[in-house]
Amino acid sequence: MGQTIWQSMQQKGYSRREFLQFCSAAAVIAGLDKSSVGQVVSAFETQSRPAVVWMHFQECTCCSESFIRASHPTVIDVLFDVISLNYTETLMAASGFQAEKSLSDTIRDNKGKYIVLVEGSVPTAEDGVYCMIGGKSGESILQTVTADAAAVIAWGSCASNGCVQGAKPNPTSATPIHKLVDKPVINVPGCPPIADVMMGVVTHLLVLGQMPELDDIGRPKEFYGRRVHDTCYRRPNYDAGLFVEAWDDENARKGYCLYKMGCRGPVTYNACSVVKWNEGTSYPIQSGHGCIGCSEAGFWDNEPFYQHLPSFPGFGIESTADTIGATVGLVTLAGVAAHAVLTNVRKKSVIEEEHQDDQKE
Amino acid sequence: MSTPVIGAAAAKPVANELPADYKRIYVWEFPVRLFHWVTALSIAMLCVTGFLIGHPLHAFYAAEAYQQYWFGWMRFVHFASAFVLVAVSLVRLYWAFRGNQYASWRNFIPLTGAQWKSIWELITVEVLQIKKYGRYHVGHNAMAAFSYFILFLAFLFQTVTGLALYSNMSDARLTHVFNWVVPLMGGDANVRFWHHAVLWIFVLFIIVHVYLVFYDDYVEGGGEMSAMVSGWKFKRDKRED
Numbered sequence: 001m002g003q004t005i006w007q008s009m010q011q012k013g014y015s016r017r018e019f020l021q022f023c024s025a026a027a028v029i030a031g032l033d034k035s036s037v038g039q040v041v042s043a044f045e046t047q048s049r050p051a052v053v054w055m056h057f058q059e060c061t062c063c064s065e066s067f068i069r070a071s072h073p074t075v076i077d078v079l080f081d082v083i084s085l086n087y088t089e090t091l092m093a094a095s096g097f098q099a100e101k102s103l104s105d106t107i108r109d110n111k112g113k114y115i116v117l118v119e120g121s122v123p124t125a126e127d128g129v130y131c132m133i134g135g136k137s138g139e140s141i142l143q144t145v146t147a148d149a150a151a152v153i154a155w156g157s158c159a160s161n162g163c164v165q166g167a168k169p170n171p172t173s174a175t176p177i178h179k180l181v182d183k184p185v186i187n188v189p190g191c192p193p194i195a196d197v198m199m200g201v202v203t204h205l206l207v208l209g210q211m212p213e214l215d216d217i218g219r220p221k222e223f224y225g226r227r228v229h230d231t232c233y234r235r236p237n238y239d240a241g242l243f244v245e246a247w248d249d250e251n252a253r254k255g256y257c258l259y260k261m262g263c264r265g266p267v268t269y270n271a272c273s274v275v276k277w278n279e280g281t282s283y284p285i286q287s288g289h290g291c292i293g294c295s296e297a298g299f300w301d302n303e304p305f306y307q308h309l310p311s312f313p314g315f316g317i318e319s320t321a322d323t324i325g326a327t328v329g330l331v332t333l334a335g336v337a338a339h340a341v342l343t344n345v346r347k348k349s350v351i352e353e354e355h356q357d358d359q360k361e
Numbered sequence: 362m363s364t365p366v367i368g369a370a371a372a373k374p375v376a377n378e379l380p381a382d383y384k385r386i387y388v389w390e391f392p393v394r395l396f397h398w399v400t401a402l403s404i405a406m407l408c409v410t411g412f413l414i415g416h417p418l419h420a421f422y423a424a425e426a427y428q429q430y431w432f433g434w435m436r437f438v439h440f441a442s443a444f445v446l447v448a449v450s451l452v453r454l455y456w457a458f459r460g461n462q463y464a465s466w467r468n469f470i471p472l473t474g475a476q477w478k479s480i481w482e483l484i485t486v487e488v489l490q491i492k493k494y495g496r497y498h499v500g501h502n503a504m505a506a507f508s509y510f511i512l513f514l515a516f517l518f519q520t521v522t523g524l525a526l527y528s529n530m531s532d533a534r535l536t537h538v539f540n541w542v543v544p545l546m547g548g549d550a551n552v553r554f555w556h557h558a559v560l561w562i563f564v565l566f567i568i569v570h571v572y573l574v575f576y577d578d579y580v581e582g583g584g585e586m587s588a589m590v591s592g593w594k595f596k597r598d599k600r601e602d
């Protein structure tokens with residue numbers, strides 16, 4: 001446990017050159033510039049391998065699936081060597097009491113120094129009965145694990161904002177981690193988050209030993225500071241007013257903006273259009289499908305996905321704000337017309353009296 | 362000849378006595394009139410561009426992206442009109458404390474029993490027309506004024522949500538004052554939705570407002586329409602206030 005990262009790498013047979021390459025890659029991923037590489041090298045020469053526990057609650061494991069597909073194999077290989085991943089339900093070899101012991105040992109031996117990664121939301125309804133692990137409720141496990149943690153990262157939309165199980169009516173009271181834990185939490189939303197973004201956040205913690213700069217809702221600014229729309233390669237079509245009108249029209253073939261097809265790029269903060277997915281291959285909009293805003297809170301409730309504005313709450317799925325507005329507008333027009341007729345009937349005598357007064361005087 | 366000239370004799374007394382019957386009252390001061398027309402223009406621009414931003418035209422597909430920028434201009438006009446509206450609203454807000462009795466903020470919020478009574482009277486006399494005669498109002502009547510207050514709240518909502526949406530594409534300090542709005546309302550998508558829905562309040566307001574101006578001028582004959590240009594309204598001397 002007391003080994004530094006450099007020592008453990010030496011032990012595994014990495015050369016000094018490979019170590020420096022790794023440090024450069026880690027610096028890039030953490031969003032640091034070239035001059036900071038020295039800082040990274042000295043950090044990795046002096047810091048011991050941080051212990052990490054990866055908790056799974058209400059989730060689908062897509063965050064883990066995404067994480068193991070990070071596009072910098074050297075970094076992920078080394079990171080898995082570098083960090084001491086002591087507990088994770090889906091990847092560890094241990095099971096049963098052995099696994100539980102590993103978790104409690106890690107917490108005891110690394111008090112105040114270990115990092116907790118949480119995947120999934122925690123159901124609080126019915127005393128947490130909807131997510132029980134080893135006979136304990138998700139919430140009680142979360143409280144035990146995070147009590148002495150150095151840092152908490154909430155992986156994915158489940159842990160950050162509740163995602164699909166938190167969608168209305170949220171029957172299990174799925175609750176995001178930052179609402180249950182009494183310490184700063186780094187939210188890394190997305191369903192799943194981009195592998196390289198996850199990598200970047202972990203690397204930032206390891207390299208600099210501090211939280212990355214967070215925005216108002218706890219997301220790292222370096223990855224969630226801009227909207228998908230702002231960096232989208234189809235943005236010039238938006239500004240020019242060139243939109244796809246149907247999935248199979250000429251405009252779709254030309255790669256125009258998907259705004260009218262319900263693309264959530266303009267309301268979604270993520271790095272998809274910059275970092276992209278699967279080793280920088282593509283991202284939804286590049287593949288011809290609008291963004292569904294999977295890293296935004298409550299995105300499941302903003303249905304339908306293929307419509308620019310969601311339907312109006314309480315009026316059924318077909319009612320947009322515009323259909324209701326137009327209906328009320330027409331009713332108002334009819335009311336006004338009726339009132340005009342009424343005026344000429346009821347007020348006729350009043351108006352005539354006044355005119356006669358004027359004539360008389 | 363003893364035969365009187367018919368037209369001349371009949372017209373004469375009317376022409377002489379009419380001006381004495383009406384009192385000319387200066388009601389809308391210059392800042393109020395300026396506010397009214399600048400607001401009218403910017404609301405019209407905001408409604409049209411706002412609606413087009415929500416529902417872009419199915420047009421202009423002949424040219425390539427580098428040849429045109431119409432959607433960008435549309436948004437620019439929307440943002441520019443919004444800032445004009447904010448500025449002129451601040452002037453009006455100041456004038457609500459500084460201007461004459463008709464411009465005072467007291468007209469707009471029904472806090473007194475007299476105001477509520479007046480609203481009830483307006484409902485019976487002007488809306489339902491159950492009763493024939495009501496009071497003549499020189500300035501805003503209590504119900505109209507209250508509707509402007511509600512419209513002001515809608516302004517406020519649109520300003521706050523609009524600037525909150527704008528803040529993420531701007532470096533201006535002013536807009537970042539509204540950064541708290543988006544997390545509070547649960548994300549950009551919700552803010553955008555409500556910002557769009559409230560647009561319809563303005564459309565409804567315009568329908569009713571324009572109709573009632575016609576109505577008032579027709580029934581009461583106080584010069585309601587020209588008053589918002591000149592500032593002067595007319596009141597018959599014999600009418601009780």
